[in-house]
Amino acid sequence: MKILVTGGAGYIGSVCVEDLLNRGHNVTVFDNLTEGHKNAIDRRANFVQGDLADKPALSDLMRTAQPEAVMHFAANALVGESMQNPYKYFYNNVSCGLNLLHAMVEHGVKRFVFSSTCATYGIPETVPIDELAPQKPVNPYGESKLIFEKILRWFDEIHGVTFASLRYFNAAGATEAFGEDHRIETHLIPCVLQVPLGKREHAQVFGTDYPTPDGSCIRDYIHVTDLAQAHALALEVKKSDFFNLGIGGGVSVLEVIGACTKVTGKDIPVVKQTRRAGDPPRLIASAGKAQEVLGWRPQFDRIEDIVSSAWSWHLRHPAGYGD
Ligand code: UDP
Numbered sequence: 001m002k003i004l005v006t007g008g009a010g011y012i013g014s015v016c017v018e019d020l021l022n023r024g025h026n027v028t029v030f031d032n033l034t035e036g037h038k039n040a041i042d043r044r045a046n047f048v049q050g051d052l053a054d055k056p057a058l059s060d061l062m063r064t065a066q067p068e069a070v071m072h073f074a075a076n077a078l079v080g081e082s083m084q085n086p087y088k089y090f091y092n093n094v095s096c097g098l099n100l101l102h103a104m105v106e107h108g109v110k111r112f113v114f115s116s117t118c119a120t121y122g123i124p125e126t127v128p129i130d131e132l133a134p135q136k137p138v139n140p141y142g143e144s145k146l147i148f149e150k151i152l153r154w155f156d157e158i159h160g161v162t163f164a165s166l167r168y169f170n171a172a173g174a175t176e177a178f179g180e181d182h183r184i185e186t187h188l189i190p191c192v193l194q195v196p197l198g199k200r201e202h203a204q205v206f207g208t209d210y211p212t213p214d215g216s217c218i219r220d221y222i223h224v225t226d227l228a229q230a231h232a233l234a235l236e237v238k239k240s241d242f243f244n245l246g247i248g249g250g251v252s253v254l255e256v257i258g259a260c261t262k263v264t265g266k267d268i269p270v271v272k273q274t275r276r277a278g279d280p281p282r283l284i285a286s287a288g289k290a291q292e293v294l295g296w297r298p299q300f301d302r303i304e305d306i307v308s309s310a311w312s313w314h315l316r317h318p319a320g321y322g323d
Contacts, residue, residue, distance in 0.1 A: 001235065002026045004065050004109075006052065006100060007073030008045065009036025012115065012171050012224055014178040016071060018042045019228035028065040031074065037321035040178055052096035055103070062107035069111035069235055070104055072097060075145075078186055079119060082141035083278045093144035098151060105159045112152065112163040113234045118220075118244065118283050120146040120167060127250070128286035131167070131242045139278030149242070156240045164234035164294075169220035169246030169285045171227055173306040179313030180224075181320030189221070189307060192257050193314055196266035203260075203268050205253050207275035210282075216253035218282040220246035223300035223309065233294040243294065246285025251303045259303045263311050 003020055007013040008029030013036070020027050021044045029041050032051040041047050046065070050057040052074055075093045076082070082089040104112065119142030120135045137143040155161040172189045174180065180190050194200035208215040222245055230245050251259075254270075261268050290296040300306050 001068050002028070002066060003235070004028050004030060004061070004067035004070045005073065006030045006070070007036060007075065009033055009038065009040045010073055011180045011182070012168075012227055013073035014040040014042070015175055015224045016073070016228045016231045017045050018175060018178055019225065019232060021045060023232055028061075028067065030061055035076075035183065037181060037323050039321040039323060040181070042177075052092075052099050055099050058099055058103035059106065062103050062109065067109055069113065070100065070109060071113040071231060072100060073115045075115060077117070077141060079139045079141050079278045080186060080276050082139050082144070086140035089140045089144045094147050094151070097148050101151065101155050101161065104161060105155065110161050111235065112161055113231055114148065114152060114163055114165045116145045116149055116165045116167045116242070117142060118167050118169045118246065118285065120149065121283070123280045124283070127282055127284040128248055129244065129284065130286040131244055131289055138280060152240070162237065163240045164237045165242045166227075166230055166234060167242060167244050168227060169222055169244070169283060171224050172221045173223040173225070173300065173309040174313035175225060175309075176313070179310060179317060181317070188253060188256055189260070189310055190314075192260045192268060193264070193311055195268045196260070196264040197314055197318065201269065202271045203257050204271050204273045205257070206273050207279065208272045209275075212252060212281055214252050214254045217279055218250040218252050218284065220249060220284045221251055221256070221303055221306055222246050222298065223306050226298035226300055229298070230290055230294060230296045233296055237294070241293065243290040244285040244287050245290055246287050247298060247301050248285055248287050249301060250282060250284040256303060256307070259307045263304055263307045
């Protein structure tokens with residue numbers, strides 16, 4: 001299939017591009033490289049550098065790439081930053097995404113796979129969270145993704161664009177070639193691994209007074225190759241739908257730091273900090289629907305294995321992608 005991947009130079013996008021190419025698809029990556037890296041684009045993919053704000057560029061892209069499906073990763077995805085700069089999140093994640101949908105409709109492209117998030121649920125009333133749980137985001141990042149999900153429903157009803165909205169829990173880990181290298185790192189696992197890499201003095205724990213067994217936040221960490229598998233399966237969806245992508249296991253911040261210590265064999269000093277604004281205490285997926293409907297079979301269920309793949313990638317790429 002000819003697939004257009006926006007944000008294919010980013011962390012999750014790059015791994016999905018690699019997976020799609022391994023499955024024999026023809027992939028065009030569209031990325032403005034503000035967050036992504038040129039070296040994160042699989043050499044087998046076509047690459048067009050451009051911005052989703054640029055409507056004529058999107059028309060050209062649809063004309064030349066002629067995709068049968070679009071996977072849309074290009075977005076801002078930091079909870080903390082969204083609490084400081086909501087404009088950036090609503091503009092890039094909603095307005096620019098809308099330009100993409102409009103260009104698709106103009107060129108008759110009818111299949112869409114969307115990177116959504118568990119942040120659309122806000123603070124869940126119960127865990128694990130299934131797809132019918134109320135969506136009440138507690139930060140602009142989650143709100144921006146929820147608004148886009150609502151837009152998608154209308155583009156399906158009015159224009160017949162079939163979508164799969166994949167609500168990721170916490171993506172982590174790496175393949176041999178592609179891993180996590182954000183220009184400003186705020187995610188837990190890469191931040192903690194910077195300590196044994198000699199790039200950071202200590203790991204920070206944002207909040208130790210949450211209503212959880214050890215007081216730190218609990219998340220559902222999912223390996224990025226398992227996310228990629230779900231995206232490939234989502235291309236086959238005939239009816240628009242929403243899927244949670246998590247393992248269903250909860251791991252606390254302190255447990256993640258413990259796993260990093262075990263995997264790296266290095267001592268990781270910990271500094272307790274105050275809570276980070278916008279953080280729900282506990283996010284755990286009920287992920288049975290993706291398994292039943294998509295036939296998704298995640299391979300990684302141990303945090304140590306997920307951390308281990310990330311650690312191997314960082315050891316092989318000490319300067320990240322180097323740009
Ligand atoms: N976190 C932390 N220390 C860090 C980075 C993150 O304690 O150096 C916490 C963060 O407050 C959240 C969890 O780890 O509770 C996961 O954060 P991350 O930014 O990795 O993902 P998010 O859940 O925000 O998408």
